[in-house]
Amino acid sequence: MRSPRRSSAKASRGNRRGRTWVLPLFLLSPALALLLGIVAYPIARAIWLSFHRLEILRPDLTQYVALDNYRGLLQDPVIRIALQNSVVWVVGVVVFQCLGGLVGALILNRRFPGRAMVRGLALIPWATPSVLVALMWTWMLDGNYGLVNDLLVKAGILSRFQPWLAQPWSALPAVMLADVWQGIPFFAVMLLAALQAIPEDLFEAARIDGASPWRVFRHITLPLLLPTILITTMLRMIWTANYMDLIMIMTGGGPGYSSLTIPLHAYYMAYKRLDFGYGATIAIVQVAILAGAIVAYLRQLRSHEVMVQ
Amino acid sequence: MRRRSLRAAWGAVKLWVPLGAWLTFVLAPYVWMFITSIKPPTELYTKTVRYWPGQPTFEGYRLLMETTPFLIYMRNSGVVAISTCAVALVVAMAAAYCFSRIPFRGKGVLLFGFLVTQLFPSVLLVLPLFLIMRSLGILNTPPALILAHSTFAVPFSTWMLTGFFNAIPRELDEAATIDGCNRLQIFRYVLLPLSAPGVAAALTYIFIYSWNEFIYALTFTADLRARTLPVGLQTFMGEFIIRWDLLTAGGVITALPIVFFFMLVQRQLIAGLTAGAVKG
Numbered sequence: 001m002r003s004p005r006r007s008s009a010k011a012s013r014g015n016r017r018g019r020t021w022v023l024p025l026f027l028l029s030p031a032l033a034l035l036l037g038i039v040a041y042p043i044a045r046a047i048w049l050s051f052h053r054l055e056i057l058r059p060d061l062t063q064y065v066a067l068d069n070y071r072g073l074l075q076d077p078v079i080r081i082a083l084q085n086s087v088v089w090v091v092g093v094v095v096f097q098c099l100g101g102l103v104g105a106l107i108l109n110r111r112f113p114g115r116a117m118v119r120g121l122a123l124i125p126w127a128t129p130s131v132l133v134a135l136m137w138t139w140m141l142d143g144n145y146g147l148v149n150d151l152l153v154k155a156g157i158l159s160r161f162q163p164w165l166a167q168p169w170s171a172l173p174a175v176m177l178a179d180v181w182q183g184i185p186f187f188a189v190m191l192l193a194a195l196q197a198i199p200e201d202l203f204e205a206a207r208i209d210g211a212s213p214w215r216v217f218r219h220i221t222l223p224l225l226l227p228t229i230l231i232t233t234m235l236r237m238i239w240t241a242n243y244m245d246l247i248m249i250m251t252g253g254g255p256g257y258s259s260l261t262i263p264l265h266a267y268y269m270a271y272k273r274l275d276f277g278y279g280a281t282i283a284i285v286q287v288a289i290l291a292g293a294i295v296a297y298l299r300q301l302r303s304h305e306v307m308v309q
Numbered sequence: 310m311r312r313r314s315l316r317a318a319w320g321a322v323k324l325w326v327p328l329g330a331w332l333t334f335v336l337a338p339y340v341w342m343f344i345t346s347i348k349p350p351t352e353l354y355t356k357t358v359r360y361w362p363g364q365p366t367f368e369g370y371r372l373l374m375e376t377t378p379f380l381i382y383m384r385n386s387g388v389v390a391i392s393t394c395a396v397a398l399v400v401a402m403a404a405a406y407c408f409s410r411i412p413f414r415g416k417g418v419l420l421f422g423f424l425v426t427q428l429f430p431s432v433l434l435v436l437p438l439f440l441i442m443r444s445l446g447i448l449n450t451p452p453a454l455i456l457a458h459s460t461f462a463v464p465f466s467t468w469m470l471t472g473f474f475n476a477i478p479r480e481l482d483e484a485a486t487i488d489g490c491n492r493l494q495i496f497r498y499v500l501l502p503l504s505a506p507g508v509a510a511a512l513t514y515i516f517i518y519s520w521n522e523f524i525y526a527l528t529f530t531a532d533l534r535a536r537t538l539p540v541g542l543q544t545f546m547g548e549f550i551i552r553w554d555l556l557t558a559g560g561v562i563t564a565l566p567i568v569f570f571f572m573l574v575q576r577q578l579i580a581g582l583t584a585g586a587v588k589g
Contacts, residue, residue: 020413023492027407030400031423031463038438038460039426045437107327118328120575122335127571129521131539132560135546136338139345139553147341150358185335193583242430245523249543263432270436271528283433290430 049280056274069281078257078265079282085172086261090241092173096180098233101187102225108188109195119192123185130182130245137178138250141165168258171251175259179246187232194228195221230301234294241290262286339564346370346557353554369554370562379559381533382541386520389454389537393519394512397459397466401511404463405470406496410482420471423464431524439528453529454537458519466511469581473507474500510577513570520567538563 050069055061073079108119125133140147143163152158164174198221206216244264247253253260253268260268263286270279345353346369348362373379407413408420438457439448447453477500485495501508523539530536536544542563545556571578 020411024407024411024413027403027411028419031404031467034400034456034460034463035423035426038457039429039434042434042437042441043429045441046433049437103327104331107331110324110328112324112328116576118332119579120572121332123575123579124339124568124571125335127517127521127567129539129563129567130523131521131542132563133338135542135556135560136342138546139557140338140341145354145358145553147358181334181338189579190583193579238428242432244432249523249546263430266432267435267524276436276440280433280436283430283436286430287433 046280046284049277050284052277054276056276065277069278070285072278073281073285078260079262081257082260082262082265085257085259086241086263088172089176089247089261090237093176093179093183093240094233094236096176097183097187097236098229100180100184101191101232102229104184104188105191105195108192119189123189125182126185126189128182130243131249133178133182134246134249137174137181138165141174141177165251166255168255171255172247172259175247175250178250179240179243182246183236183240187236190228190232191225194225198224234297237297238290238294241286342557342560342564345553346561348554350552350554369552369558372552373555373558373562377545377555377559378533379541379562382536382538383562385451385533385535386537386539389451389458389526389535390516390519392451392455393458393462394515396455397462397515398508398512400459401463401466401470401515402508404467405474406500408467408471409474410479420468423467427461427464435524435528438525442529448529449531449535451535454519454522454526454535457525457529458515458522461522462515462518466515469511469514470504470507472581473504473510476507477503506574506577507581510574510581513574513578514581516570517567 051064051066053063053065053068104122108115108122112118141149141164143149143161143166146161146164148164149158149161153161162170164170202220202224203216206220211219242263244261244267247259247261247264248267251259253264262282266279266282266286268279269282270276344361347365347367348359349364349366349368352359352362352364404423408416442448442453445453447456481499481503482495485499490498520537521539522537523543526537526540527543530540538559542556542559545551545559
C-alpha cells in the first residue's frame with residue numbers, strides 16, 4: 001500500500017519494503033484492532049462526551065453543550081476536596097511504598113536458605129485482587145472486632161477501639177495503609193532486580209577501603225539504585241493516581257467526602273448522578289493534570305542529570 | 310570460640326528479625342483471613358479478639374456454597390479468565406513474534422505505544438466503553454469482560470513475550486530455515502518450546518489480571534449472568550449484615566488459584582516484570 005508512492009526513485013527497494021509490511025501487519029492486526037477499538041476509540045468518545053449532555057435512558061435527547069461541563073468543573077465544590085485528597089493519596093502512598101520497598105529489597109538481597117521461596121511469598125500482595133485487599137483490611141481495621149485495634153490497645157498505644165474507616169480524619173489514611181501494603185512488594189521486587197545488577201566487586205572494593213556499611217549504602221548502593229527508584233516511582237504515581245478500587249470498596253469516598261479522590265468522583269458522577277458527560281470531563285482533566293505532572297517530573301530529572309540517556 | 314558463636318548468633322538475629330518482621334507484615338492479613346474463616350460465628354464477635362478458634366470449623370465454607378451464589382460467580386470468573394487467557398495469549402504471541410523477529414519501520418514507537426495505553430485511567434475508558442458495550446448489546450455478558458480484559462492484558466504480555474523471544478538466539482531460526490522450516494514451523498518447533506517458561510509467565514499474568522479485575526467487571530455486569538468473583542465479594546460486603554465468616558471463606562477460595570499459579574511461575578514472572586524498568 002505504501003510502495004506506489006516511493007516507487008519512482010527506488011522501485012525495487014520500495015517494492016520489497018511494501019511486501020515486508022504485509023507480514024507484520026498481519027501479525028499485529030489483532031492487537032492493534034483491540035487497542036484501537038477498546039482504548040483509542042473510547043478516548044475519542046470520552047472527549048466527545050465531555051462536550052455533550054447525555055440522558056442515559058433517552059439517547060435521542062443528547063445535547064451539544066460546548067464548554068458547559070468544563071465550566072461546571074470550576075463551580076463544583078467537591079472537586080477541590082477530591083483534588084486535595086488525590087494529592088495526599090498519591091504522595092503518601094508512593095513515598096511509603098518506596099521506603100518500604102527499599103527496606104524490603106535490602107532484606108531480600110541477603111543470602112539465606114529458601115530465598116527464592118521467600119521472594120515469591122513476598123510478592124503475593126501484588127497479585128492479590130483489590131477486592132480481597134479491601135476485604136482483609138476492612139476486617140482488620142474493624143471498629144468493634146478488628147485485629148489492629150486489639151493489638152494497639154494491648155500495646156497501650158490506644159485506650160479504646162477506633163472506627164478507622166468511619167471517621168473523617170482516619171478514613172483516607174486507613175485506606176492508604178492497605179494500598180501501601182499492596183504496593184510495597186512491587187517496589188521491593190523492582191529494586192531487588194536493580195540491586196542484583198550492581199557488580200559485587202564495587203562493594204568489595206569499598207569494604208577493602210574500610211567504608212562503613214552506611215557509607216557503602218550512601219555512596220554506592222543508593223546512587224546506582226536511583227534510576228530504578230525514579231522510574232518505578234513515576235510508574236507507581238500514575239498507577240496510584242488512577243487507582244480507585246480500594247477506596248470505592250472500603251469507604252466509598254466517605255464519610256462525607258473525606259476519602260473521595262478525583263477518579264472516584266468522576267465515576268460516581270457518571271453512575272450515581274447518571275451524568276456521563278460531566279464524569280468524562282473530570283476524567284479528561286485528571287489525565288491532563290497527570291500528564292502535566294509527569295512532564296514536570298521528567299524535566300526535573302533531566303535538569304539534575306539523574307537520568308543518563 | 311565463644312566470641313565466634315556469639316557473632317554468628319548476632320548475624321542470624323540481624324538476618325532473621327527484619328526478615329521475620331517483613332514477612333509478618335506481608336502475610337499477616339492472609340493468615341488472619343484464614344483464621345477468621347474457620348471461626349464459628351460465636352467466637353467471631355466476642356469482646357476480646359481471639360487469635361485462634363477454640364472450635365475450628367469449615368461451616369462458613371459450607372454455608373457460602375449452599376446459601377450464596379458464590380459458585381456461580383466462581384464459574385463466571387473461570388469462564389472469563391480462561392477465555393481471556395486464550396484470546397490475549399494468541400494476540401500477544403503474534404505481536405511479540407513480530408516485534409522480536411521481523412524488522413520493520415516504526416517498531417520502537419509502536420512497542421512504546423503499546424505500553425502507553427496502560428497509563429490511561431480506567432475511569433476515562435470505562436464510561437465510554439459502557440456505552441459502546443451497550444450499543445453492541447453485550448453488556449452483562451462474559452464477552453464484554455473477555456474483550457476488555459484481553460485488551461488491557463495484551464500490552465504487558467506482548468512486552469514480556471518479546472523479551473523472552475529476544476533471549477533466544479537468532480542462529481537457531483537460521484539453522485531451522487536451512488533445515489527447511491517455514492516461519493510457522495520455526496515458531497512451533499523452536500521458539501515456543503524454548504520460551505515455554507516465558508509463555509507460562511505471560512499466561513499467569515493474564516489469568517491473574519482477569520481473575521482480579523474489578524472496575525470493568527463491576528461496570529459491565531448487572532446480575533448473576535456475568536458477575537465475577539470480585540464483584541460478587543463486593544456485593545456481599547455491601548449487604549446489610551456482613552457475615553465475616555462467609556466473606557473470609559470466600560476470600561480464601563478466591564486467593565487460592567492466584568497464590569497457586571503465582572508461586573508456580575514467580576521466577577519467570579519477576580524476570581518479565583523487572584526486565585523493562587531495570588537497565589544494567
